[in-house]
Amino acid sequence: MIEATNLHRSYRIGPKSIEVLHGVDLHLKKGECVFLCGPSGAGKTTLLYTLAGLERPQQGSVVIAGTDLYALGGRRQAAFRNRHIGYIFQNYLLLPELTALENVMVPGAIGRADTREAALEALKRVGLEQRADHLPSELSGGEQQRVAIARAIVGRPSVLFADEPTGNLDTRNSEEVMALLTGLARESESTLVVVTHNPALSGRGDRTLWMCDGSIEERRPGELVG
């Protein structure tokens, strides 16, 4: 489902160049649930952005569901992302002036008549249909994260990326949100890649990857705990 080959990404800051991805290869099957762990600054967000078509690598390719993401032009790539990829950002990134329902409607806002029904259904799947008319400021952190999950799954994507989805939540909410996310992905057979600092949560996945200094290694699920 995801075939990433030889990804390189570096950033230039003044005269210095920082190499963040050093030739990363990653192959994920349909429906696989993968946790990506590693220290701060290891390049996890950069890798997720690159896999999701949000950050072009300087070298290498990303093929999702048979389509080479970076071979597509801007509009076609955006349309492909909208159709196939759901992304849950660090810090939710909800629009503060829109209600929960309107936030979930954003990805499909380009004129689809069934957008509202699909958004309501997605809110229902995350258990928040009673909060549809609330603004983000009227929701708890865990509820805001669930709205962000609803927004990511509303288009029934084949691939879901989640960047530290429990980073701002307490232990109980973290476990609930992680169970919800992995459960939804399994239900719809979406491939799921979750970045987390918390190895204790990674036991829910099929695979665990450890990222350090721009490279990834396979670990046994649960191996990083303790």
Ligand SMILES: Nc1ncnc2c1ncn2[C@@H]1O[C@H](COP(=O)(O)OP(=O)(O)OP(=O)(O)O)[C@@H](O)[C@H]1O
């Ligand atoms: N746009 C950018 N310009 C310059 N440097 C960047 C940029 N984005 C990321 N970096 C650098 O790349 C490195 C990796 O960043 P990245 O956010 O991918 O790490 P991370 O593993 O997700 O970290 P964290 O767990 O703290 O979120 C860091 O040293 C960061 O400073």
